[in-house]
Amino acid sequence: MQGGRVSGKNRGRFIMEKRTGNWQDLYRKEREEEPKLPEGPILFYNDLVIDHFTNPRNVGEISDSDGYALVGDPSCGDQMKLWIKVKKKKISEIKFRSFGCPGAIATSSMVTQLALGKTIDEAKRLTDDDVISALGGIPENKKHCSLMGINALLAAIADYEEKRGRANPREEEL
Amino acid sequence: MIYLDHNATTPLHPAVFRAMEPYMREQFGNASSSYRLGRSAKSALEASRKSIAGCLGAQPDEIVFTGGGTESDNIAIRGVAHALRSKGNHVITSHIEHHAVLNTCQDLEREGFRVTYLPVDSGGQINPDDVRSHIGAETILITVMLANNETGVIQPLSEVGKIAREEQIIFHTDAVQAVGKIPVDVNELSVDLLSLSGHKFYGPKGVGALYVRRNTPINPPFTGGHHERNIRPGTENVPGIVGLAEALLLATGSLPEVAQKLTGLRQRFEATVLRKINGVQINGRSAPRVHNTSNMSFQSIEGESILLHLDLKGIYASSGSACSTDSPEPSHVLVAMGVPAGTAQGTIRFSLGKDNTDDQIDYVMEALMEITARLREISSVRDK
Numbered sequence A: 001m002q003g004g005r006v007s008g009k010n011r012g013r014f015i016m017e018k019r020t021g022n023w024q025d026l027y028r029k030e031r032e033e034e035p036k037l038p039e040g041p042i043l044f045y046n047d048l049v050i051d052h053f054t055n056p057r058n059v060g061e062i063s064d065s066d067g068y069a070l071v072g073d074p075s076c077g078d079q080m081k082l083w084i085k086v087k088k089k090k091i092s093e094i095k096f097r098s099f100g101c102p103g104a105i106a107t108s109s110m111v112t113q114l115a116l117g118k119t120i121d122e123a124k125r126l127t128d129d130d131v132i133s134a135l136g137g138i139p140e141n142k143k144h145c146s147l148m149g150i151n152a153l154l155a156a157i158a159d160y161e162e163k164r165g166r167a168n169p170r171e172e173e174l
Numbered sequence B: 001m002i003y004l005d006h007n008a009t010t011p012l013h014p015a016v017f018r019a020m021e022p023y024m025r026e027q028f029g030n031a032s033s034s035y036r037l038g039r040s041a042k043s044a045l046e047a048s049r050k051s052i053a054g055c056l057g058a059q060p061d062e063i064v065f066t067g068g069g070t071e072s073d074n075i076a077i078r079g080v081a082h083a084l085r086s087k088g089n090h091v092i093t094s095h096i097e098h099h100a101v102l103n104t105c106q107d108l109e110r111e112g113f114r115v116t117y118l119p120v121d122s123g124g125q126i127n128p129d130d131v132r133s134h135i136g137a138e139t140i141l142i143t144v145m146l147a148n149n150e151t152g153v154i155q156p157l158s159e160v161g162k163i164a165r166e167e168q169i170i171f172h173t174d175a176v177q178a179v180g181k182i183p184v185d186v187n188e189l190s191v192d193l194l195s196l197s198g199h200k201f202y203g204p205k206g207v208g209a210l211y212v213r214r215n216t217p218i219n220p221p222f223t224g225g226h227h228e229r230n231i232r233p234g235t236e237n238v239p240g241i242v243g244l245a246e247a248l249l250l251a252t253g254s255l256p257e258v259a260q261k262l263t264g265l266r267q268r269f270e271a272t273v274l275r276k277i278n279g280v281q282i283n284g285r286s287a288p289r290v291h292n293t294s295n296m297s298f299q300s301i302e303g304e305s306i307l308l309h310l311d312l313k314g315i316y317a318s319s320g321s322a323c324s325t326d327s328p329e330p331s332h333v334l335v336a337m338g339v340p341a342g343t344a345q346g347t348i349r350f351s352l353g354k355d356n357t358d359d360q361i362d363y364v365m366e367a368l369m370e371i372t373a374r375l376r377e378i379s380s381v382r383d384k
């Protein structure tokens, strides 16, 4: 509970109850309830985020990758490496390693899960909001963490396209 | 649940609760009232003052009750700076203070004071010679903490005290993390002001004290009634103060025992961690430390991730200080000690308490081995 304030969703309920006369008990009950995952800038993660944090998907490296990127978040020093393999313009394999907070690890994992099997064009359209909503939300102060995964994905795709462009310049125009 | 965050706060000692209880029930009087109910509150208040003074080697009239450590620090620093403004505008402190001191000093800077932040060595200690070399004609206050909340490192305050005494400069210490853990005597330290806080030694939260040596110039930041020698006006928190006094008596009485127990526990904990986990450093280990604190940096993994894994296993510790959990910046204390930012990021502060056991430490060891291996498997940083 954050400072004993009534959360947004409950406010309507409190106003209603206030008319009916036993609103004080509701405040008391809220105080005694099990601490919930509060909204707002606190370090709490939902079960899906915790699942991706404790069992991250697609951890590892690809030695013969088609695209690779290393990105960092200068504000917190966190860092991520991402490898992709592309077959028939689709991301056929994707692996990552992350040094970072739980938000960084969970969003990295989700980025790889979302990108796997997508075409390059589809993958390029993924945003940090997609990652956050696929995870069912993350705490406010952790939103920047999800950018790292997206940036790594875009950078790895750019690396792939650059390499491919160099190897096979005419294919670009097809 | 294994609680290893006693520098953040401690559970209330049951005997402290029992001592406080009557003052929340039948003895609820206002200590300023002249009828009997008030008089008994007043006598509990004064008895508490006397016993706290006794624990610190102070006189009862030198103890001012406050709303905790932060408030004590504020009253001391602002109070002295404002009282001596006409004499000078220079304050000396250190880089490793708690934010209760650091942010107060920064506030003074905005008011036009000049503040010197002393550096620390790699062990986390200031050098008393630096204090001397920074003292000038304008210096009116020195404020240096006794034990650091993140590393537990004890500062060489007796020497700073001697210098302050020679130079006749007012000397304050934030002893919030030291009181109850090591013997603290205001005369041995030669301090003029000392802050302490009840909830760090099994007392209640939101109550603390400020030792103010007789004749120390102080310009109280709050105005109100004539409580606490006008230094901290407001109806006294009698149950809290009774609890504070009882907690300090208990902590002082059991200090040698608890210190011995925790020294052994920590020694075993640290030795095992260093033996069984690669790439760990224990910050401040080369310096004298309070016996309960162990500040460990794990290479190539990040502290908050370690913390969440520990939490999932029912172990409570902290990354740096409780106040910094919302900001991603590395700890200012570790930065001041020259710990590289990447290393500082993987830091966990374990702070033991009197009720922790050998079995708990064994469980934490197992957990740490598993967690570090797991996070390193995921980590993109591959050094050492």
Ligand SMILES: Cc1ncc(COP(=O)(O)O)c(C=O)c1O
Pocket: B007, B008, B067, B068, B069, B070, B071, B073, B098, B100, B145, B147, B148, B149, B174, B176, B177, B197, B198, B206, B208
């Ligand atoms: C060194 C130090 N000073 C001051 C404080 C603040 O004390 P309080 O929480 O009682 O305001 C703390 C603890 O949070 C501390 O560790």
Ligand code: FES
Pocket: A073, A076, A077, A078, A100, A101, A102, A103, A104, A142, A144, A145, A146, A148, B328
């Ligand atoms: S705090 Fe840096 S990525 Fe989460």
